[in-house]
Amino acid sequence: MGADPGTSSPSPQSPPTAASPPREPLRGEEERAAVKPADHPSPSRHALAADTSSAPPLPSPSSLDPMPQHPKVSGDEVEEEHVAVEEVIEGEVAAVAGGEGEALRCFLEEFGDQADDCLIPSPRLKAIATPDRPAALRFLGDRYNNLMEKYKQQVAKCAEEFDGLKKKYTAECAERRRLYNELIELRGNIRVFCRCRPLSTDEISRGCSSVVEVDPSQETDLQYVPTEKERKSFKFDHVFGPADDQEAVFAESLPVVRSVMDGFNVCIFAYGQTGTGKTFTMEGVPENRGVNYRALEELFRISEDRSSSVAYTFCVSILEVYNEKIRDLLDDNSEQTSKRLDIKQSAGGAQEVPGLVEAPIYTIDGVWEKLKAGSRNRSVGSTSVNELSSRSHSLVRVTVTSEHLVTGERSRSHMWLVDLAGSERLAKTEVEGERLKEAKFINKSLSALGDVIAALASKNTHIPYRNSKLTHLLQSSLGGDCKTLMFVQISPSSTDSGETLCSLNFASRVRAIEHGPARKQVDPAENFKLKQMTEKLCHEEKENTKLKESLQLMQLRYASRENVFRTLQDKIRETEQACKQRVRELENELANEKKAARDTGRSMKPSLAAPVRQRPPLGPMRQLQQPGPSRLRFAGNGSAQNKENIHVMNKAVVEKACGKARRVSLVPMVRQIPLQPKRRSSIAILPSEREQISVFPEKRPTSRLSHIQMPTRSQATYNSIQQPAVDATPDVRGNFKRLEFGSSSKFSSPPIWKSKNNASSGSGNANKLCFSIQKRVAVGSPAQLRTSLMSGAGSIFDPAVRDQILAGRLGNAQRVFNSKRRMSVL
Numbered sequence: 001m002g003a004d005p006g007t008s009s010p011s012p013q014s015p016p017t018a019a020s021p022p023r024e025p026l027r028g029e030e031e032r033a034a035v036k037p038a039d040h041p042s043p044s045r046h047a048l049a050a051d052t053s054s055a056p057p058l059p060s061p062s063s064l065d066p067m068p069q070h071p072k073v074s075g076d077e078v079e080e081e082h083v084a085v086e087e088v089i090e091g092e093v094a095a096v097a098g099g100e101g102e103a104l105r106c107f108l109e110e111f112g113d114q115a116d117d118c119l120i121p122s123p124r125l126k127a128i129a130t131p132d133r134p135a136a137l138r139f140l141g142d143r144y145n146n147l148m149e150k151y152k153q154q155v156a157k158c159a160e161e162f163d164g165l166k167k168k169y170t171a172e173c174a175e176r177r178r179l180y181n182e183l184i185e186l187r188g189n190i191r192v193f194c195r196c197r198p199l200s201t202d203e204i205s206r207g208c209s210s211v212v213e214v215d216p217s218q219e220t221d222l223q224y225v226p227t228e229k230e231r232k233s234f235k236f237d238h239v240f241g242p243a244d245d246q247e248a249v250f251a252e253s254l255p256v257v258r259s260v261m262d263g264f265n266v267c268i269f270a271y272g273q274t275g276t277g278k279t280f281t282m283e284g285v286p287e288n289r290g291v292n293y294r295a296l297e298e299l300f301r302i303s304e305d306r307s308s309s310v311a312y313t314f315c316v317s318i319l320e321v322y323n324e325k326i327r328d329l330l331d332d333n334s335e336q337t338s339k340r341l342d343i344k345q346s347a348g349g350a351q352e353v354p355g356l357v358e359a360p361i362y363t364i365d366g367v368w369e370k371l372k373a374g375s376r377n378r379s380v381g382s383t384s385v386n387e388l389s390s391r392s393h394s395l396v397r398v399t400v401t402s403e404h405l406v407t408g409e410r411s412r413s414h415m416w417l418v419d420l421a422g423s424e425r426l427a428k429t430e431v432e433g434e435r436l437k438e439a440k441f442i443n444k445s446l447s448a449l450g451d452v453i454a455a456l457a458s459k460n461t462h463i464p465y466r467n468s469k470l471t472h473l474l475q476s477s478l479g480g481d482c483k484t485l486m487f488v489q490i491s492p493s494s495t496d497s498g499e500t501l502c503s504l505n506f507a508s509r510v511r512a513i514e515h516g517p518a519r520k521q522v523d524p525a526e527n528f529k530l531k532q533m534t535e536k537l538c539h540e541e542k543e544n545t546k547l548k549e550s551l552q553l554m555q556l557r558y559a560s561r562e563n564v565f566r567t568l569q570d571k572i573r574e575t576e577q578a579c580k581q582r583v584r585e586l587e588n589e590l591a592n593e594k595k596a597a598r599d600t601g602r603s604m605k606p607s608l609a610a611p612v613r614q615r616p617p618l619g620p621m622r623q624l625q626q627p628g629p630s631r632l633r634f635a636g637n638g639s640a641q642n643k644e645n646i647h648v649m650n651k652a653v654v655e656k657a658c659g660k661a662r663r664v665s666l667v668p669m670v671r672q673i674p675l676q677p678k679r680r681s682s683i684a685i686l687p688s689e690r691e692q693i694s695v696f697p698e699k700r701p702t703s704r705l706s707h708i709q710m711p712t713r714s715q716a717t718y719n720s721i722q723q724p725a726v727d728a729t730p731d732v733r734g735n736f737k738r739l740e741f742g743s744s745s746k747f748s749s750p751p752i753w754k755s756k757n758n759a760s761s762g763s764g765n766a767n768k769l770c771f772s773i774q775k776r777v778a779v780g781s782p783a784q785l786r787t788s789l790m791s792g793a794g795s796i797f798d799p800a801v802r803d804q805i806l807a808g809r810l811g812n813a814q815r816v817f818n819s820k821r822r823m824s825v826l
């Protein structure tokens, strides 16, 4: 990096510029200055400086050599000296190169440890040599970045704090307003101030004395002292003496005035005898303005204060009630003959005067103009008491509309500023003609006001607001949901003591009125919107309730169905398990039986070598209980064990079929007889119809009689679990159980016992044969069998009888059997 010759930055040795003040030399500079105070750059130095571009301007080598020049020196000496000088220069250059960052180092040392926000004077930066400046600038850049980061964080923190403070401030304001309103309510929503004007010059000149005593230390007490004996004390919310100025009066009125900005209706009115200063208090004079102007001024001030959170708009209407007629004082048409104003009740319940001019006001100057215009148009006249006596009730209505910028809450409230016409005694004022008429109307309306106040004080259900235009207009501002401030104006003059007493009594009555808490006034449009929202909410709530109910119902249904489902699942599982268990048992049993049959068949097989005749004769047929394939089973038992025939099986049926079945085998060991699989032998004697009926009387003649359920030829359902089985074994009493039979094929045609694999076997044939024999045994000879079957003692199950039957009566069967067997064997 080469040094820029055009750079204006001064070298450490350069004198301070006019812009930069003289500074103290840096540490490195001092040292260098001590070593090399130099100023004459040598050619070699320039060359070096060019080579070591980062090096600052070096001092002249001559300046580094303190030795004096000798006039005569040898060539060697010159050479040595030159070498020495060169060495010195090189050392110097090296020293400078090593200390090229000295200024920077000092700079960093000085400012590196200091706080980020410390000031770094620009001369210090300029003092750093050009080659070191990037490093210094980097340092400054880092520091700048740090500072920026730090400041950003601080700004964010401040913004956060600001937001918090803003919220706090808003909350505080709300709290302040709430407390303030509470305070006003505690003080009473009707407040009465008494103001006593000073004695006029005229009164003083007439020698009138003051009948009123006001003690400044007792702000609420007033002494009425027409004479020492008639001293009477009155108490008001505040008493202003003759010395109190407009400002003091308004200061006490401020809380009520501010309420209108919080959405409350406010009414401030001045009542009193004529010439006592009502107009003075309300309107004032240009140089000493009254409550009207000050109140509006205050509204603007509050509006300005709250402009960040609430947007306010103001409108002013000025009207008068003159001879029970309403006149718009802001209407340009001064005659107002064609315009007839009347009072109507709005949807919100407030009293409105349709057609009344509502002039928007944006500045306080505009307000003053309006007030002056209204004052100009007001009806005044001269009376003996007051030169400019108000002959009407003047009313200024300020409409305040507000919208909260955060919550969107809107309100619309009124402030009435009323300067009543003076009550007067007709005799005293000596009026007549038009003035008398005016006075009568004035007194009448004031009397109506008195009645309203009395009714409010006594908490009457009916308040006669409509007895006069004045009370009708002020209805919403005299009731319980507004804040009312009454100035009772009195004269201190002894000549007015009677009227003063009347006014004081009236004011005391007003003060006795107990209003309920004032109510915040909501914008009618907002009210309507809220009403609609409430209705919608109600409707949605109803819908919600219905949906909830139906949901609960569905949940209940679902729960019950789930219960049923679970129960069914359990049952299915149990049944499946039972079935599996039973199937296993049956399979085991079947396997055992087959095995036993095979074993028995092997052991009992007769020798084919022996002559048939020599074989031992068949023993008597016995009822065998031992298991084996040769056993002849009646319906039910056999089918349960016969796996092929089990199509549908449930636990109950299986248990019933298997558990209770009894097996009867009348033919022992017959399965060894080899029989032709397809051949069938039936030796059963078909019973006659009569015999069937006699044996099974419960059977209808039309139904086929069969002891055994006969299968079809295609599939031998020897018995079925669906059909009750025949139980050939008598019960404990020796009786047969009731036999029921389903449909069967021809009785003469014995069933084909069909094994699962349809393979013919000896045992199968033997079974067929046994079955035929059994039929024969069961049916027997009709005549004897009836007796034997019907009676328990002589039944076929009696061993003796059975032997007899088997030996004799069934001898034929035996013979047939034997012959068949022989035939088969042969």
Ligand SMILES: Nc1ncnc2c1ncn2[C@@H]1O[C@H](COP(=O)(O)OP(=O)(O)OP(=O)(O)O)[C@@H](O)[C@H]1O
Binding pocket: 196, 197, 198, 242, 272, 273, 274, 275, 276, 277, 278, 279, 280, 281, 386, 388, 389, 390, 391, 420, 421, 422, 423, 489
């Ligand atoms: N507090 C006061 N200090 C000084 N002057 C007062 C005060 N009150 C009233 N005055 C003066 O008394 C005179 C009558 O006052 P003002 O016209 O206000 O009475 P008023 O009650 O309005 O009478 P009216 O009912 O006839 O209109 C005015 O000249 C007014 O300047």
